[in-house]
Amino acid sequence: MSEEHSGRSGPRILVFSTNSISDPGIDLAGSAHMHYQPGVVTIPVPCSSGIRPTWVLHAIEAGFDGVFIAADGTDCALVPDCTKRTGKIVDAAQKLLKEHGHDPRRLKMAAICSVCAESFVSHMEKLSTDLERLNS
């Protein structure tokens, strides 16, 4: 499925962001007119530790080349160990991807703060390059 490109330039990436922290940072990249891959789509969720590993598998099987979880690092006011929790989700999701014959490197996670626009753009660039290599 990941071989099916819809004729668009560059890989399709699904980003899970968090409502309060990482999504504002990603939004800032847009309003600052920063250039990143057009194939990036974002779904904001309340908490990255609520992401189900099965969603990641579904995304890859539905046609996305890669999934990026924009977690909160230490910035979340409610949960101090976001990285640990979300890391567990990532482990489970990557296991699931492997079991279904997909490369677990299609899933990446990083902490994106509410002003980390440049950081987000560079993550997208790096992930796109990695995905292009995987697809070829």
Add this chain to the structure above:
Amino acid sequence: MNYDVLVVGGGIAGMESALNLGDMGYKVLLVEKEPSIGGKMILLSKVFPTLDCASCISTPKMAGTSHHPNITMMVHSEPESIVPREDGRFQVRVRNHTNYVNPSACTGCGECTLACTVASPDQYNADLVLKRAAHIPFPQAVPKKAVIERAGTSPCSFACPAGVKAHGYIALVRAGRYDEAFALHLEDAPLVGSLSRACYAPCEGNCTRGGLEAPLSIRGVKRFLADNYYAAHPEPEYGPVEKRSGKKIAVVGSGPAGLSAAYFLAKEGHDVTILEAAPAPGGMLRYGIPAYRLPREVLDRDIKNVTALGVTIQVNQRVKSVKTLLQGGFDSVFLSVGTRESQKLRVPGEDLEGVIGCMEFLSAANAGQIASLKDKSVIVIGGGNSAIDPARLALRLGAAKVTILYRRTRSEMPAHDWEVQAALEEGVHLAELRSPLQFRGESGRLQGLEAQQMRLGEPDASGRRKPVPVDGAIETIPADLAIVSIGLKPSTAGFAAELACQKNGRLEVNDQTLETSVSGIFAGGDAVTGPSMIVQAIGQGHRAAFYINHYLQGNDLASQVFNDRLPAVNKEEVLIREQGATLRPRASLHEMAPAERVRGIVEVEQGFTEEQARAEASRCLDCGVCSECSACVRACPSSAIDLSLRDREIEVDVGAVVMASGFKLFNARAKKSLGYGRFPNVIDAMQMDRIIAPTRPYNSVLRPSDGKVPDNIAYVLCTGSRDCTLDNRLCSRVCCMYSLKQAQLIMGAVPLADITIYFIDIRAFGKGYEEFYQQARDMGVSFVKGKVAQIDQEENGNLSLTYEDIEGGGGRRKASHDLVVLSVGLLANPVSAGLFASGQLGLDPFSYVREPEEDLEPGRTNIPGVFVAGTAAGIRDIPDTILHSGAAAAQTAAYLQSMRSRV
């Protein structure tokens, strides 16, 4: 560096051209002279005819330009020359002005602006309010980086031989930050207390305020900050530096030069030992300057600033050989032995008991070895500072009569005039035009001095009139003590065998590095320069420490630059800028009455109170704008500020050029009859646009004179345009519309205000413009057809307009308003043509960049490859500027394509 296009100017035209060309795939270099792009448009309130917020529509362009992958922005930069080459490309030299801030570290947080101690007019708010020297240009600045405004080094700081930042500590005292002021002084000179008592203050002599009512009492303010700090901190708050270098340095002599060198070397982590021949440290500070000028407690506390760093001072150590010091384990030596020997008169009787050199007298007296001179008659021979101190000291020791003998007159005496004055007030006699012939004695003891009367003859080589003996006029002056103060000699006789010396005994050193003829041995202070001032010696010690430090690291000395400063500010320019300053009298340090002073050895001068010190510091004109107080450097969380950064020149190679250098606003001062610059409540339209802009300077629409919210506002159209008397007969095309825009916005902000627009014609020619004009009429704006001939000021700050009433029956009328806004015209920017060789870039008769085929090939200039966008080619409004920029971009792209396909 190589680009396809150079765009000159980052206003709306420059940004639009750059974005168009960048989107087409060309590599663009955008050069903007201000520290932020956005031009004039970002400073506006709203735009006509849509009343869109100017920030809202231009900030996306600004962000887009900043982050476009094909656009490189160079802000705070100006092209200096553009030279077309034979291959069709252009060689460009760009000057980048430094912000004194490292742009990759600065986050635009604004902490520096809160710490800055200097205010200056805010040019982005049309000078309506003040900003700080450390500032972010405006809230929407792209890039949002701090800028430190510096006009140069302030004259006071520049005059200091030790490089002490006088302006910096004055600004900190003005802000009530006394401890920071003390710390700033320590950065350049450790002997703060001694300088505050005895420095001759060249800074005060150079103070620009001296051109108004009187220079600042800089030394007085220094004394306040020193006394204040020492009272609260009897010991220094620091100890030796943690990181040790393992190097050992010997400093010979503990005078100001030696103490200063030891201080700065110890701060680098070196182990410093000072070897002092006398029983106590301080050199001239202790043994030359009497305690009534420099109290011993102050000197001792100053010396603690040095010893707290771990510097050891060994007293009663006379050094005979410097080379043995080097062999004995010291890695380097600094010689600062000073001028401790008095020059001899070489007349008969000089070896009589009772004849003494000035240094021997002062040393003995200052060490407490002369108990009393009661009933004694004292003569001091000489006319320099080294004569005044012994004379005044002799009086305090009880001498019955003290006379200074000088071979010329008082006006030729080299001593500071205020010191001579003080001596005379205290009762010292001055015997002018007397030259000593011989000392007369009995049984080896001095009885008197035979002196020759002189008169002033022709000037000698130094320009001073040579004293000539008056034949036969010889007198004998009785004296118990004669002090010879005709000059001082360096105490370097012992080193003559090892080091190169000049004929007068002064050590020979490299002027820049202060290294002697022996590698590793440096020298400074009076032993090198001859008798000088404390602050000069301190400067020498600092310089030597800098070069010794480099020597110890094995660096080449000649290539290290010590104390690189910006050029001094032009005082005349500052005085012109500060014409409106309120004159306030100078606070002088109070001195005890002369009769009181001689009762004992008590400090003559009294310091300022806190109120006096702050009031005096508030007289500072901030000549260089930034005071170099470094409060911003300390406040910055990412250490982004670096005052040692300098402008750079960059060469680039570009394929084409787009001139988008914009326009200049008419300065309404030139139209004298309208009172701009004379009457506070006559403002221009740029000021009004700022007043109603979203990031406005005040919370509402105010008038400048008293802050009243105006309710009867007049607009005077065509100010500076359509005016042959001002050599600008063109219509500025946008003023009618922007005046209608402002009128509508004011009616929203101040609903009760009446607005009257005085016009010749209303030019509302564009799409939606006529409707916009009707909208203004419907809102209740009054229109009066008639040119305003003159504006006069009424008592309460209101203005009386004399105008012609064309539609209302004709004739001359007067009307009263409480605020007048002059709708100023737009003029050509004179910079544009200057970038090319003289006459190369064609201009039209009104100095706009000429488009040879304006109607059919807009954007093209007479130079192939050079194009023009926006108001640089002629006044136009924002929608037309966008169109024109698109045209220029298309022309540029076509040119670049044609050049590529040529190959």
